[in-house]
Amino acid sequence: MIKSSNIQHQDLVGDEIREKIKEIGLLWHKSENNPKVSKEVLRCWDILIEEWVSDKDMPLIVRKDTAKRGQAFMHPSGREIIISDNSVAIWVYSNVLKNMVFTLSQIKNMLLNNELPMVFMQTKEIKANAKYSKALGADSLRGWKVCHIDSVGFNTSKKLLDIDIDIIKDHFRRYANPNNMFILPKEIGYLGEVNVFIECQKQ
Numbered sequence: 001m002i003k004s005s006n007i008q009h010q011d012l013v014g015d016e017i018r019e020k021i022k023e024i025g026l027l028w029h030k031s032e033n034n035p036k037v038s039k040e041v042l043r044c045w046d047i048l049i050e051e052w053v054s055d056k057d058m059p060l061i062v063r064k065d066t067a068k069r070g071q072a073f074m075h076p077s078g079r080e081i082i083i084s085d086n087s088v089a090i091w092v093y094s095n096v097l098k099n100m101v102f103t104l105s106q107i108k109n110m111l112l113n114n115e116l117p118m119v120f121m122q123t124k125e126i127k128a129n130a131k132y133s134k135a136l137g138a139d140s141l142r143g144w145k146v147c148h149i150d151s152v153g154f155n156t157s158k159k160l161l162d163i164d165i166d167i168i169k170d171h172f173r174r175y176a177n178p179n180n181m182f183i184l185p186k187e188i189g190y191l192g193e194v195n196v197f198i199e200c201q202k203q
Contacts, residue, residue: 018196021191021194021196021197022196022197022199022200024191024197025191025196025197025198025199025200025201026200028184028188028191028197028200028201029200029201033185034183035097035183037096037097037178038096038099041096041099041100041101042096042178042179044101045092045096045101045177045178045179046177046179048101048102048103048104048107049172049173049176049177050173051104052104052107052172052176053169053172053173055104056078056079057108058104058107058108059072059079059080059081059082059111060075060079060080060081060082060168060169060172061081061082061083061084061088061118061172061175061176062081062082062083062084062160062168062171062172062175063083063084063085063086063089063152063171063175064083064154064160064171065083065160066083066084066085068083068129069083069084069085069087069118069119069126069130070082070083070084070118070119070126070129070130070131070132070133071083071129071130071131072131072132073160073161075160075161075165075168076161076165077165079165079168081160081161081168082118082131082132083118083160084118084119084132085119085120086120086146087117087118087119087120087135087136088116088117088118088175088176089146089148089175089176089181090117090136090139090140090141090146091116091117091136091139092176092177092178092181093141093146093178093181093183094139094140094141095139096178097141111132114131114132114133114134115134116132116134117134117135117136117137117139118130118132118133118134119133119134119135119136120135120136120140121135121136122135141183143185143186144183144184144185144186145183145184145185145186145189145192146181146182146183147181147182147183147184147189147192147193147198147201148174148175148180148181148192149180149181149182149198149201149202150174150180151174152171152174152175154167154171182201
């Protein structure tokens with residue numbers, strides 16, 4: 001029997017396999033099937049996300065405690081926090097692919113009118129408990145997986161309302177900014193979790 005402590009210190013992958021994964025990553029990055037996005041559109045989204053973070057009246061959206069997706073809570077800092085799954089990231093990237101950017105005022109109106117997708121699908125539970133219940137619908141990017149370059153995980157067991165607001169702001173930037181995203185065909189979507197592959201997708 002191999003002890004788990006020994007496995008943790010072994011390089012079970014090896015440089016040769018990593019190089020092959022890197023080759024695949026570079027192939028996808030350069031592939032004609034990899035949708036190319038406008039650098040100007042990405043720049044505009046970058047500005048929008050920073051305006052969003054800076055406006056204390058704007059809720060911050062997080063991908064944590066997703067069993068409560070669509071629900072909103074008031075953080076001790078006074079900032080509203082909305083729980084989503086990956087729906088907002090998918091919605092953002094679907095608009096990037098259409099060369100669409102919004103103003104902060106437009107985003108505010110979408111939130112006010114429950115027009116910003118926060119959930120993959122509506123359920124009876126979501127309808128009963130969620131403040132924000134719009135489902136992805138046509139923005140779901142069927143056949144594609146939206147992946148993040150820098151991880152959006154909090155890496156903490158703290159309850160959401162116990163997490164420092166600056167950490168939540170940084171999470172939101174990574175989660176919602178399309179400059180931290182790329183897409184893969186769902187057939188190979190699992191590669192979006194492999195660091196060597198991810199490194200090859202950086203703009």
